[in-house]
Amino acid sequence: IFAAVEMAPRDPILGLNEAFQADTRAEKVNLGVGVYYDDNGKIPLLAAVKIAEEQRQKLAPPRGYQPIEGAVAYNKAVQTLLFGANSALVDAGRAVTIEALGGTGALRVGADFLNRLDPKAKVYISDPSWENHRALFEAAGFEVGTYPYYDASTRGVNFSAMLEALNSYAAGSIIVLHACCHNPTGADLTLAQWQQVIDVIRSRNLVAFVDMAYQGFADGIEADAAPLRLFADSGLEFFVSSSFSKSFSLYGERVGALTVVTADRETSARVLSQVKRVIRTNYSNPPTHGGIVVATVLSDPNLRAQWEDELAGMRDRIRLMRTQLVERIAAAGVTRDFSFVIQQRGMFSFTGLTAAQVEQMKDAHGIYAVSTGRICLAALNSRNIDAVAKAIASVIAN
Numbered sequence: 001i002f003a004a005v006e007m008a009p010r011d012p013i014l015g016l017n018e019a020f021q022a023d024t025r026a027e028k029v030n031l032g033v034g035v036y037y038d039d040n041g042k043i044p045l046l047a048a049v050k051i052a053e054e055q056r057q058k059l060a061p062p063r064g065y066q067p068i069e070g071a072v073a074y075n076k077a078v079q080t081l082l083f084g085a086n087s088a089l090v091d092a093g094r095a096v097t098i099e100a101l102g103g104t105g106a107l108r109v110g111a112d113f114l115n116r117l118d119p120k121a122k123v124y125i126s127d128p129s130w131e132n133h134r135a136l137f138e139a140a141g142f143e144v145g146t147y148p149y150y151d152a153s154t155r156g157v158n159f160s161a162m163l164e165a166l167n168s169y170a171a172g173s174i175i176v177l178h179a180c181c182h183n184p185t186g187a188d189l190t191l192a193q194w195q196q197v198i199d200v201i202r203s204r205n206l207v208a209f210v211d212m213a214y215q216g217f218a219d220g221i222e223a224d225a226a227p228l229r230l231f232a233d234s235g236l237e238f239f240v241s242s243s244f245s246k247s248f249s250l251y252g253e254r255v256g257a258l259t260v261v262t263a264d265r266e267t268s269a270r271v272l273s274q275v276k277r278v279i280r281t282n283y284s285n286p287p288t289h290g291g292i293v294v295a296t297v298l299s300d301p302n303l304r305a306q307w308e309d310e311l312a313g314m315r316d317r318i319r320l321m322r323t324q325l326v327e328r329i330a331a332a333g334v335t336r337d338f339s340f341v342i343q344q345r346g347m348f349s350f351t352g353l354t355a356a357q358v359e360q361m362k363d364a365h366g367i368y369a370v371s372t373g374r375i376c377l378a379a380l381n382s383r384n385i386d387a388v389a390k391a392i393a394s395v396i397a398n
């Protein structure tokens with residue numbers, strides 16, 4: 001059966017983790033991952049999550065199946081986070097939310113549903129983008145292209161090129177957009193730019209698929225959802241994938257959601273019925289634990305306040321690491337301006353280090369980064385930041 005099966009290429013980031021695990025140097029640092037670590041280098045279990053889990057354990061509920069679309073309370077809570085507490089769009093029944101297996105699962109359910117609607121549509125992702133976007137939409141049967149996004153010379157978005165590209169796409173093309181904390185570049189659109197994107201999406205009849213994996217990691221829960229609120233005000237139909245992996249530090253529980261915004265309540269009912277068919281023939285219904293924990297936290301005012309504090313703590317620590325890294329690189333004698341690291345948003349920085357410099361950081365210093373020069377700021381801490389700054393200084397000097 002398996003004689004013709006070839007070895008698949010290694011996932012670039014998971015492959016990096018394997019190499020890191022095998023490295024025996026005590027001072028090694030893994031900046032390749034997309035995970036938030038606290039100052040002790042540990043993935044935090046949020047106190048709000050712990051309390052919600054303890055409550056659930058005490059209740060010891062039976063483990064029946066969930067509905068195909070997941071828990072109602074969870075899906076409602078997701079809609080409130082995305083569109084705010086008093087959303088006209090939600091009140092009008094225009095949003096259909098299903099509980100998905102992380103942001104990845106949400107993207108895949110959305111991609112599978114879209115492929116049933118129009119398998120010939122082309123999907124466009126940002127250049128560059130999260131490496132799984134392309135693979136995921138291709139696996140769903142789409143041809144995937146890129147729209148211009150990052151401009152290495154300004155370390156920002158090449159917005160005119162992006163807009164020009166969007167203006168050239170055929171009606172029905174699917175545009176994957178990062179709501180905030182762009183992965184891997186950390187460069188986000190301004191709200192004025194978002195409005196222009198929305199205008200082109202409307203005039204060209206494009207389909208927006210907004211991916212929000214980092215709500216709360218740029219400026220805050222409400223502020224980071226501002227692009228979605230513009231979409232909501234536009235009256236357009238669109239897709240949103242969202243994830244609690246990062247914001248609740250629940251990576252392994254696989255808690256995310258797909259929200260499809262339609263024209264009206266009647267359309268929503270038809271769409272939900274078809275999205276449920278996609279799910280039913282894939283994993284049938286989502287697991288219970290993560291969604292219940294998130295819904296419990298979001299619906300209890302005390303736990304919610306606790307969570308918001310903890311999320312702000314993660315956001316602030318990443319910001320601190322950004323400023324300290326810039327200061328320490330300068331202190332290590334580098335004259336090149338690294339202040340762009342402070343402007344970038346979310347977990348990552350596109351450092352501008354070349355693949356060769358990244359390789360050298362690994363070989364000479366045991367510091368692992370993605371070959372594109374992407375580093376995860378949330379993997380820095382008070383113990384390793386000096387070594388990282390010095391390593392960057394030394395590979396730049398060579």
Ligand code: PMP
Pocket residue numbers: 034101102103104105130178183211213243244245246251255256
């Ligand atoms: N989209 C983007 C842009 C991401 O960076 C990630 C996570 N790295 C995801 C989606 C998927 O998140 P999850 O782990 O919840 O599947």
